[in-house]
Amino acid sequence: MKKMTRLTKCYGLFFLFLCFLWPSAGLAIENSECMDCHSDESLTKECTDNILQTSITESLYVDEDKFNHSVHNINGITCIDCHTDIEELNWDEELPHKMYLEPVVCTTCHEEEGEAYKKSVHMEILKKGITMRCYACHGYHYVEYSETATVAERGNNYCLKCHNPYQYHEWLPAKEAHFSMVECVVCHSPEVPNKIHLNFIDLVSNKLYTSNEILDALGVDYDEFMPLLDTNKDGIINSSELENLALMLRLKNIHAVFHVELLAELLPIAHEVKRGTAEQDCVKCHSANSTYFDSVSILMTRDDGTIDRYEVDRAVLESYNLSHFYLMSGTRVKLLDKIGFLLLAGGACGALGHLTIRIFTIPIRRKRKTDKK
Amino acid sequence: MNNEKRLYVHPGPVRVWHWVNALGFVILILTGFQIRFADILNIMPLQDAITIHNYVGFTLIGNYFIWLIYYLSTGKIKIYILDVRTLVPMAIKQMLYYGYGIFRGDENPHHMTPDNKFNALQQQAYAAIMLIFLPAQMLSGVFLWKVKGYSDYIHLLGGIKTIDTIHVILFFFFGSFVMIHCYLATLGHTPLAHFKAMFTGYEDH
Numbered sequence A: 001m002k003k004m005t006r007l008t009k010c011y012g013l014f015f016l017f018l019c020f021l022w023p024s025a026g027l028a029i030e031n032s033e034c035m036d037c038h039s040d041e042s043l044t045k046e047c048t049d050n051i052l053q054t055s056i057t058e059s060l061y062v063d064e065d066k067f068n069h070s071v072h073n074i075n076g077i078t079c080i081d082c083h084t085d086i087e088e089l090n091w092d093e094e095l096p097h098k099m100y101l102e103p104v105v106c107t108t109c110h111e112e113e114g115e116a117y118k119k120s121v122h123m124e125i126l127k128k129g130i131t132m133r134c135y136a137c138h139g140y141h142y143v144e145y146s147e148t149a150t151v152a153e154r155g156n157n158y159c160l161k162c163h164n165p166y167q168y169h170e171w172l173p174a175k176e177a178h179f180s181m182v183e184c185v186v187c188h189s190p191e192v193p194n195k196i197h198l199n200f201i202d203l204v205s206n207k208l209y210t211s212n213e214i215l216d217a218l219g220v221d222y223d224e225f226m227p228l229l230d231t232n233k234d235g236i237i238n239s240s241e242l243e244n245l246a247l248m249l250r251l252k253n254i255h256a257v258f259h260v261e262l263l264a265e266l267l268p269i270a271h272e273v274k275r276g277t278a279e280q281d282c283v284k285c286h287s288a289n290s291t292y293f294d295s296v297s298i299l300m301t302r303d304d305g306t307i308d309r310y311e312v313d314r315a316v317l318e319s320y321n322l323s324h325f326y327l328m329s330g331t332r333v334k335l336l337d338k339i340g341f342l343l344l345a346g347g348a349c350g351a352l353g354h355l356t357i358r359i360f361t362i363p364i365r366r367k368r369k370t371d372k373k
Numbered sequence B: 001m002n003n004e005k006r007l008y009v010h011p012g013p014v015r016v017w018h019w020v021n022a023l024g025f026v027i028l029i030l031t032g033f034q035i036r037f038a039d040i041l042n043i044m045p046l047q048d049a050i051t052i053h054n055y056v057g058f059t060l061i062g063n064y065f066i067w068l069i070y071y072l073s074t075g076k077i078k079i080y081i082l083d084v085r086t087l088v089p090m091a092i093k094q095m096l097y098y099g100y101g102i103f104r105g106d107e108n109p110h111h112m113t114p115d116n117k118f119n120a121l122q123q124q125a126y127a128a129i130m131l132i133f134l135p136a137q138m139l140s141g142v143f144l145w146k147v148k149g150y151s152d153y154i155h156l157l158g159g160i161k162t163i164d165t166i167h168v169i170l171f172f173f174f175g176s177f178v179m180i181h182c183y184l185a186t187l188g189h190t191p192l193a194h195f196k197a198m199f200t201g202y203e204d205h
């Protein structure tokens, strides 16, 4: 990720450099020039589907609004940064560029992801003559930041396009719970570090609250959010601070509970989906000292799209603050175990104590019996 | 009291229900420990523990209905219904017996008949267990079985952790109950008398 940001800067600098050296570089093709034609929803081309060998009509429309919201546009990547074989537009022709353009190679910029992806099952199928490109999962023009995306929005959407997870995993109980709370690659690329996100959800409408809705309700700004919460100023939101937050929201009539998800960090190794290496050891997650709980956070998206991450004490997972999350065994409430062992010990001591007294009092009963006779 | 009398106190369906229930409890408690303490205990793999727990859980639910239907259809359910007028004095008497009289060899203040087989303490305990705790345990168990499927109900009841709290507290309670229950069963006129009765149906006196 760091590398990419550096890369963006390089692009910018390179661009500036060109402008200085060669004023006509200002003629570098603007997105708007392409959009002259490609914003036309009816622009199509005829081509043959190479699997079915039939002629199909392909839309050449690009939704400018959506493109402008994409991670690439936000980072200054233009049409021709990807469609690199268009060097100039020849306005004299009806079609100002080549009829057949080379496929876009994502890995020119995303080298590390490309390397990791090479090791995955999805590249293995190249042997069978199937090419699965990056955009089979990500799409291309409208790639969005996925840092704050939920399980349903990210990985699972990609994977569910092609796989029905209910066909596999017959050994896994509570499949629905797992698939809705654990991103596929958390198990399928077990080396990728993972994290736990807490989102605010309204149970009645089943909708997640956006950062803005939460901040509006609290009446604070992004920069005031953490100081408001973190009353002991240790930079970590703990159980009682979280409780306060829930209380403050309730006063504003927001009945939000926390929705908890296990997600993969955005790192290239998320792509190393291999055969037979997925996490099958239940106790890796279903265990109180699981490393899966090491990183717990609340994310807030600013208006400019940047994301603030607030660290949360992992102990909250075992508290009733998260009453709608129970990862069996793993996030068990320890107090209950203590009460439980008192109950068991009480039962055992009661029975044993009574038995002991019964044994010691045998002589008394024997005596009374003989007396009676 | 006639010493020669044999009383038929445990009809067939009740005996079947009882032993299925007893075996089920033991299995559920063992697998329950494995499930809750998966990181500490290693009696069996977690998957197996969950699978067994679920099957046995549903068997017990079915079994519960044998009990319920039997007692409702024969009208015998009234032996579980507390008589508020005599409850407190009877319970105190019974407590005094267990805490003192029994050691001196006093006679049990409760005399068993087929229509009144429980003493006041048993009656209270069993009524609570059969009509409140066990149904609560079964219901919370079913919710835990399909966390997503029943999510609407689970949300209404305050979340999965709340449901689990009920299931776990009752689990420990039942664990404790089973120990005490087995011990109390040795307090018949011979240590094995009550156990035999639950097999033959007849309680000797």
Ligand code: HEM
Residues within 6 Å of the ligand: A328, A329, A332, B025, B028, B029, B031, B032, B033, B035, B036, B037, B050, B053, B054, B056, B057, B058, B060, B061, B137, B138, B139, B140, B141, B142, B144, B145, B146, B164, B167, B168, B170, B171, B174, B175
């Ligand atoms: C009456 C005897 C029962 C006992 C003593 C018992 C005990 C337990 C215990 C100790 C746990 C572990 C809880 C935890 O991890 O915090 C558990 C879990 C579970 N029980 Fe039971 N249970 C009983 C009946 C049932 C029934 C009737 C069902 C219905 C199918 C059931 C379904 C489950 C399920 C699905 C879980 C695992 C899910 C989870 O813990 O989140 N149980 N049980």
